Amino acid sequence: MHNKLIIVLLLFFGFSFASAQNSQILITGKVLESNNNLPVEYATISVLDNNSKKPLTGTITSQDGTFSIKTNGTNFYIEVSFMGYKTKAFQNFEIIKNTVDLKTIILSEDNQSLDEVVIRAEKSQMEFKLDKRVFNVGTDLSSSGASSLEVLNSIPSVNVNIEGTVSLRGSQGVQILINGKPSVLASADGNALGSITADMIDKIEVITNPSAKYDAEGTSGIINIILKKSEKKGLNGSATLNFGVPNSNSFGLSVNKRTEKFNLFSQLGFGIRTYPDTRKSINQDLLNNTTINSFGESEFDEKFSNILIGTDYHINDNNVITLSGSYAYEVEDQSSITNFNKSDGSNTTTDSWLRNERTEAKNPKLRYELQYKKNFKRHEDQSLLFSALGSSFRKDQFSDFKNNTIVGDDDDFQQKTRTDYTLEDYTFKLDYTHPFLEKYTIETGSQYAINSVSNDFAVSDFINNDWVNNPDLTNIFDFDQKVLGIYTTAAYEGDIWGLKLGIRLENTNLSTVLKTTNERNESDYTNLFPSIHTSYKMNDNFSLQAGYSKRIRRPGLRDLNPFSNIRNNFSISTGNPDLQPEYTDSYEVTSIHKIGKASLSFSLYNRYTVDVVERISTFKNNVSLSQPENVGTNTTTGFEANGKYAPTNWFSIHGDFNINYFSRKGFFEMVSFDFKGNQWATNLTTKFKLPAEFDLEISGDYRSKYKTVQNDIADNLFADLGLRKKILKGKVILNLSIRDVFASRIDQTTTTQPDFYLFNSRQRGRFVTFGVSYGFGKGEAMEFSGQRRR
Structure with a gap:
């Protein structure tokens, strides 16, 4: 009976469970x-x-x-x-x-609903770290479909103009890294950076005084874009079409496809651009009372095409491999005509001639990278990063010059030049970051950079109906530089106060050879580059940062190569194979304020530089020869203010002001070059969101006059303007940009010495560009139509 009851109960509960x-x-x-x-x-x-x-x-x-x-x-x-x-x-x-x-x-x-969500969503915020400021990208930007350039434009101290040119605290000499390293995506060729959308970005680091972790080579600052580990957002892309006067006609296509394991990105572009140029020069011999004036106009046409393709492969949550490459091909045509006049002490023209130039060049470029990054489960900031970046460039250039005599007894004269230029760069980088005890971090790593250049330059003169090689102007110059760097940093970062110490050891091996004359220059030197950074956070709206770093500026090919273009036979600029690097000790104290809708930063800085490189001009037979020399020391003390204010959602203003005082001390060839001076520059950019989804941007720049060892550099005032219109819910964007609205940007240099006087002037003029961009997939069209190639 007992067993029967158990069977009945089991059948009952089983039936009830099956029914459920x-x-x-x-x-x-x-x-x-x-x-x-x-x-x-x-x-x-x-x-x-x-x-x-x-x-x-x-x-x-x-x-x-x-x-x-x-x-x-x-x-x-x-x-x-x-x-x-x-x-x-x-x-x-x-x-x-x-x-x-x-x-x-x-x-x-x-x-x-989307507008309400964006308003209520997590806002992007700025964090103040020891040696940098970190901008965490919130959903207010990442859900908007904006490009990385749009995100950069939201960061205090950073400005991106309507053409996509990035500046940091008013200076355009900024290095852009992707995940802490140079990348094909951050290359100046094309607009690949604009193809990174905001929802791909985790955070952006702004570094104005780099620590020992980074290359000791001088730069005005670093912007490091850190991408998210994995995104599953489907297909994004944009197509852009630009027209301009002078010619600025181009087409670009950017496509990005993200899946669980892969992030595929590609870009295709081609076009033609024209750069006009107007030059004036005066060479005056004060001893013999002779003067040569020149006035010329030139037009540089560039036809280009480029393709970029790459992928991120997420092996798993902690391991990702990136492989990418780009290829570009440029065809250059340049024509110019310059009128030369030679006069005597009574201002009577004794000789006059026209010099015509026709130059053609072909430039293939190849760039490729491999990266492997490993994250560790132990800590989200613990990582190992290896990257290899390579590039090659070649220039095959031919120039023809003709002198046609107008006044005087000189015969007509012809010259031609040939340039075979090759460049290969390789950078290998390994970085390891290890956090411990919550507030401490050790970083260590190494970098090996190889730079190899060969410049085969030949000049021929047309004599007696035959081309004769000019041995004084013909040579092959080889430049090979290898830099090995090893670094370690240690940091403590508390809630209020932090300290970061770093040391970097770099060995430089440089070899130059003038093959025709077998003149060799070898140098091998090792330097220590220490850095120290500290920060103190008063509250969420006020922080102080202070830092010191030692920097180096190594001479490049143009600084060392003794042969150059002969476009103007009376104004020749060459390099100096004996040039030594500059060394700078850089000190900086910065206060960062957030007052309501305004962000402000004020910096005091001091830079002490030894073996300062300055161009020195000499004069003989009405020919000025300029070449770089190491001339003494320079002490610069300056103040910089930067602010961004957005009182409403339709108006914002961004400004930079920088003034510095410098003291130069040095001798060159028994002549003292001691002097003091100052210079200042300011930039003001205003942005308006107008009705009917129009955006207006007006930017003005002023750069004061200043002195160098021999030269007086004239001041400069110019303005840029941009207008943007969104249509079809942001899927299509129309851009109009005008650079140098009043054609007032003129570079002028004056050199006054006891026995000669030089004046040089150059003007590019006004550029007007209209562009249309169409965005497909998720997100909007790219806000920026891409940087103008320079």
Whole structure:
């Protein structure tokens, strides 16, 4: 009897459990967005009680937009929702064999809801670290579909003009890194940087005084864009078409496809650009009272095409490999005509001639990179990074020069030049970061950079109906430089105060050879580059940073190569194979303020430089010869102010002001070059969001006059203007930019010495460009049509 009762109870509970299982209802479907019918990942599926409106169960969609969920409810309805899209509710549905198949669900954008979400969402915020400022990209930017250049424009001290040129605290000499290293994506060729969208970016680091972790080679600052580990956002892309006067006609296509394992990116571009140039010069011999004046105009045409392709492969959550490459091909044509006049002491023209130039060049460029990054489970900031970056460049150039005599007894004269130039660069980098005890971090790593250049330059004169090689102006110059760097930094970073110490050891091996004359210069030197940074956070709106670093500026090919162009036979600029590097001790104290909707920073800095490189001009037979020399020391003390203020959502203003006082001390060839001076520069950029989705940008620059060892550099005042219009919900953007609106940017240099006087002037003129950009996939069209090639 007892056993029978147990069997009956088991049968009862088994039947009840089976009935409960059979009563569960399976709900399935697939969610797509309305614009491009792409899957919506992480959409929320909610099953709610019809009476109480309380949720019974829920789930999210997978990568392909599908979902599957079970419920025990009998009186329920279903909601499908995703941020920025209208929620869909299903109350009338069929249950067939305990299954509800919602099939394909299309979600349409909810602009009003999206605006509310953006306002309420996590805001992008700036953190103050020891040697940098870190801008964490919040959902207010990452959900907007903006490009990385748009994000950069949101950061205090950083400005991006309407053409995409990035400046840091008013200076354009900024190095852009991707994940802490040079990258094909950050190359100046093309607009690959603009193809990175905000939702791919985790944070951006702004470094104005780099620590020992970074290359000791001088730069005005570093911007490091750190990408997220993995994104699953589908297809993004944009196509741009530009027209300009002078010629600035180009087409570009950028495509980015992200999946669970791969991030594929590519870019294609081609076009033609023209750069006009107007030059004036005066060479005056004060001893013999003779003067040579020249006035010329030239036009430089560049036809270019480029392609970039690459991929990030996410092996797993902690390991990713990046492989990318780009190829560009440029064809250059340059023509110029210059009028020369020679006069005597009574200002009478004794000789006059025209010099015509025709130059053609072909430039293939190749750039490639491999990167491996490993993150560790132990700590989110512990990482190992290896990268290898290579590039090659070749220039095959031919020039023809003709002198046609107008006044005087000189015969007509012809010259031609040939240039075979090759460059190869390789950079290998290994970095390891190890956090410990919560507030301490050690970084260590190494870098090996190889730079190899060969410049084969030949000049021939047309004599007696035959081309004769000119041995005084013909030579092959080889430049080979290898730099090995090893560094270690240690940092403590508390909630209020922090300290970071670093040391970098660099060995430089440099070899130059003039092959025709077999003149060799070898140098091998090792330097220590220490750095120290500290910060103190008063509160969320006020912080102090202080830093010291030692920097180096190594002479490059143009500084060392003794042969150069003969465009103007009376104004020759050459290099100096004996040139030594500059060394700078850089000190800086910065206060950073946030006052309401304004961000301000004020910096005091001091730089002491030894073996300062200055160009020295000598004069003989009306010919000025300029070459760089190491001339003494320079002490510069300056003040810099930078501010960004956005009182409303339709108006913002960004300004930089920099003034410094310098003291030069040195001798060259028994002549003292001691002197003192100052210079200052300011930039003001205003941006307006106008009705009908128009954006207006006006920028003005002023750079004061200043002195060098021999020269007086004239001041400069110029303005740029940009206008942007969004249409089709931001999928299409129209851009109009005008550089140097008033054609007032003229570079003038005057040299006054006891026995000669020199004047040189150069003007590029006004550039007007109109562009249209179309964005497809998720996100908007690129806000910027790309940097003007320089």
